[in-house]
Amino acid sequence: MDGTLVDTEPYWIDTEFELAARHGGRWSKEHALNLVGNSLIESGRYIREHMGIDLEPAEIVEQLLDGVVARVEQSVPWRPGARELLEALHQADVPCALVTMSYRRFVDPVLAWLPEDSFRAIVTGDTVSRGKPHPEPYEKAAAMLGVRPEDCLAIEDSNTGARSAESAGCTVLVVPNHVPVLDGPGRVFRDSLAGLDPAQLAELRGVS
Known part of the structure; x- marks a missing residue:
């Protein structure tokens, strides 16, 4: 988040x-x-x-x-293209999970600005025993969605988050923000989420 x-x-x-x-x-x-x-x-x-x-x-x-x-x-400072992509995924019936190390009492005020059904699963830092960079947060999110981590695309902006998603088996779309993120075999990079749609996300995972 x-x-x-x-x-x-x-x-x-x-x-x-x-x-x-x-x-x-x-x-x-x-x-x-x-x-x-x-x-x-x-x-x-x-x-x-x-x-x-x-x-x-x-x-x-x-x-x-x-x-x-x-x-x-x-005030919620949205990242460019983030809400638009989330809405497009919802319209395409793509199940989404929010995986954040922030606690639920911080997450709730952000979610209040979004449609209620934007996320089918929410994993926060106070609901896992081992946080990022451990794979547990992304493994838990995939299980809550009823899918394999290998079938998920994670969006991350930090090395810690990318390591968590990658070690769980997810493909990782890295959109760096405040800190540089290292390259890795399971990572693809973009400068922004602006202009991305569900079909392009599927291409990033190498699926049709």
């Missing part, structure tokens, strides 16, 4: 700097970008260590969510 459907990374980064200022910590844009694609609890551990604040990782996550949810409730 973050970085592919919506460009909320700036919301997270701004909230991280606010957290550092509020608790007397230190932070940098480099540290912030190191968190892109990570599970929230892992990000909380990283922030505790590198920001140098005396909060437990779970409390750090909750404070981050407070700040980001407040921003999303005011």
Whole structure:
């Protein structure tokens, strides 16, 4: 979701700097970008260590969510072509799953801006035991859709997310955003989702 459907990374980064200022910590844009694609609890551990604040990782996550949810409730920064592609997939009756390491209380305000049946399955970071880059999130999403991961196309914007989808067996459409993504045997790259349709996605997977 973050970085592919919506460009909320700036919301997270701004909230991280606010957290550092509020608790007397230190932070940098480099540290912030190191968190892109990570599970929230892992990000909380990283922030505790590198920001140098005396909060437990779970409390750090909750404070981050407070700040980001407040921003999303005011405005959702959609990625180019994302909503249009999602609508086209829905019209073509292609089952879609949302696979994000954000928690459900952050996901819900974003979903509120979309048609209710946009996703047939939703996997969030607080519903898996092992987050990205482990394959569990994408394996769970495929199972919820009733399909094999090998029959799925994942859309990702980070190395962490791409590794998760790739290791589950998915073909990965990489649309880089805030961080560069490495090449890989199961990855195809595009600069944007704008102009893509379901038939083109099928071609990317090598199916008709």
